[in-house]
Amino acid sequence: MGANKSRRSARAGRSPMPSPGRPSVGRREHRQRFWEAIARGLSSEDAGREAGVSPVVGCRWFREGGGMPSSNLAPLSGRYLSFAEREEVAILHAQRLGVRAIARRLRRSPSTISRELRRNAATRGGALEYRATTAQWHADRRARRPKVAKLTANSQLREYVQTRLAGMLTDTDGTGVPGPETRWNGRRHGQRQDRRWAISWSPEQIANRLRVDFPEDESMRLSHEAIYQSLYVQSRGALRRELVSCLRTGRALRVPRARTRGQGKKFVSSESRLSQRPVEVTDRTVPGHWEGDLILGLGSSAIGTLVERNTRFTMLLHLPSMDAHGQPRVKNGPALAGHGAEAVRSAIASSRTTLPEQLRRTLTWDQGAEMAQHVRLRADTGLAIYFCDPHSPWQRGTNENTNGLLRQYFPKGTDLSRYSRENLATVAAALNNRPRKALGWKTPAESLDAHLCSLQRGGVATTP
Numbered sequence: 001m002g003a004n005k006s007r008r009s010a011r012a013g014r015s016p017m018p019s020p021g022r023p024s025v026g027r028r029e030h031r032q033r034f035w036e037a038i039a040r041g042l043s044s045e046d047a048g049r050e051a052g053v054s055p056v057v058g059c060r061w062f063r064e065g066g067g068m069p070s071s072n073l074a075p076l077s078g079r080y081l082s083f084a085e086r087e088e089v090a091i092l093h094a095q096r097l098g099v100r101a102i103a104r105r106l107r108r109s110p111s112t113i114s115r116e117l118r119r120n121a122a123t124r125g126g127a128l129e130y131r132a133t134t135a136q137w138h139a140d141r142r143a144r145r146p147k148v149a150k151l152t153a154n155s156q157l158r159e160y161v162q163t164r165l166a167g168m169l170t171d172t173d174g175t176g177v178p179g180p181e182t183r184w185n186g187r188r189h190g191q192r193q194d195r196r197w198a199i200s201w202s203p204e205q206i207a208n209r210l211r212v213d214f215p216e217d218e219s220m221r222l223s224h225e226a227i228y229q230s231l232y233v234q235s236r237g238a239l240r241r242e243l244v245s246c247l248r249t250g251r252a253l254r255v256p257r258a259r260t261r262g263q264g265k266k267f268v269s270s271e272s273r274l275s276q277r278p279v280e281v282t283d284r285t286v287p288g289h290w291e292g293d294l295i296l297g298l299g300s301s302a303i304g305t306l307v308e309r310n311t312r313f314t315m316l317l318h319l320p321s322m323d324a325h326g327q328p329r330v331k332n333g334p335a336l337a338g339h340g341a342e343a344v345r346s347a348i349a350s351s352r353t354t355l356p357e358q359l360r361r362t363l364t365w366d367q368g369a370e371m372a373q374h375v376r377l378r379a380d381t382g383l384a385i386y387f388c389d390p391h392s393p394w395q396r397g398t399n400e401n402t403n404g405l406l407r408q409y410f411p412k413g414t415d416l417s418r419y420s421r422e423n424l425a426t427v428a429a430a431l432n433n434r435p436r437k438a439l440g441w442k443t444p445a446e447s448l449d450a451h452l453c454s455l456q457r458g459g460v461a462t463t464p
Contacts, residue, residue: 033051088102151238157219165227165243165247166200182245200246207223232253267372284309287358287451289362290383292304293396293403294319302416306348312439312444317347317351345380356455363384
């Protein structure tokens with residue numbers, strides 16, 4: 001029995017190799033398709049499905065890569081055999097075809113096929129048994145490049161980067177100031193949580209400062225991308241992952257730009273997007289089309305603003321905080337600050353009842369959570385509601401300009417909940433009686449009155 005194993009080992013060209021474990025899930029082409037989908041803005045789960053692996057594997061790849069592509073996205077050169085070609089080799093080899101016949105079928109060199117059958121065959125039992133999955137696994141394992149990262153090999157460079165990224169702050173006499181106590185949990189630190197105090201130079205600042213501090217030492221050179229990769233990618237972790245809390249964003253994972261471009265609220269349907277808004281709204285030819293938003297103040301206080309696009313007539317919504325504001329909020333309960341979806345819907349519906357039907361055509365809003373009940377608002381008021389694209393405030397520029405004017409009366413950083421409904425009506429009247437250049441130096445109130453008079457002359461009744 002031992003002699004047979006020796007003879008099989010001799011034929012295989014190497015001793016029996018113990019199994020190093022289960023082959024990894026997904027090959028290089030799968031990872032390429034995955035990161036290409038991530039670059040287009042897909043979620044980790046959807047990118048995994050598109051790449052041909054499970055959503056769980058997609059989430060793991062994204063987490064292990066720190067949100068960064070872990071493989072080259074360039075297409076394969078064709079120099080090496082693909083998995084499809086290895087499957088063809090396995091089938092033809094099982095049919096007892098010779099090396100040259102297989103090479104002619106695949107239009108490859110005979111030496112390539114001979115080397116493939118010898119180097120990437122399964123030899124666990126000591127014999128050459130060619131299987132495509134095992135061959136692909138051997139090829140991927142052999143193609144890995146265990147290149148040592150510069151931050152790992154150069155201790156002086158690593159110390160320089162770590163000191164300027166995560167070094168402790170000091171006061172005027174050199175005493176260290178630790179700052180608030182924080183705990184690393186692997187997630188992004190929110191704006192309302194304490195952040196770690198550190199020197200916190202950006203990777204770009206560190207990379208460019210190296211040339212200033214070490215002008216003659218070429219070994220003290222590093223790109224800012226290498227610092228980011230060391231922080232985010234687990235396999236290149238010369239720097240500890242928790243040091244990402246010293247970056248200005250504090251993100252535990254990098255966010256692809258395509259994800260931030262295409263994101264929007266789930267309650268925004270395709271029919272309520274800005275691209276579906278009638279052309280007459282853009283032309284400002286017909287009154288009755290409104291733009292809305294919230295201006296925020298201290299303690300989550302807010303005031304709603306509505307501006308008519310044609311006449312620039314302004315209405316302010318009173319959004320008082322609830323009695324329980326300042327106390328712990330009940331899960332899935334209403335927004336205690338007073339500008340939740342229910343409160344905003346009710347305030348807009350109340351303000352619309354004072355206008356004739358001809359002045360209740362459309363409303364354009366940004367994708368704020370306060371408009372989550374827009375379907376019910378449309379049913380109550382008849383307003384056709386449209387939403388701007390994410391991060392596009394210029395698409396409701398009239399409202400943005402009006403909010404800037406309102407800051408003269410409601411500055412940033414002040415408590416807006418102290419103003420009563422009568423106070424808001426007074427400020428709105430002041431703006432509506434201010435002449436505007438866009439109206440030929442008429443006031444918004446005069447322009448709206450002229451339109452209402454034209455409706456009355458035409459025999460159209462108005463509501464009180």
